[in-house]
Amino acid sequence: MKRLSIDLPEDVHRRFKVACAASGRKMAVELTAFIERHTEELEQETNK
Numbered sequence: 152m153k154r155l156s157i158d159l160p161e162d163v164h165r166r167f168k169v170a171c172a173a174s175g176r177k178m179a180v181e182l183t184a185f186i187e188r189h190t191e192e193l194e195q196e197t198n199k
Contacts, residue, residue, distance in 0.1 A: 159167075171178045 167181075168178060171181055
């Protein structure tokens with residue numbers, strides 16, 4: 152496992168945290184899923 156730290160504008164962090172909490176999801180799980188999806192898209196772009 153590796154840790155990733157990023158700097159976000161405070162309002163973006165707050166909105167994401169509130170949206171995750173409201174839907175009962177964990178921020179780390181949502182970010183991991185996004186990174187996995189987007190990585191696949193990027194890999195498909197570079198394999199063309």
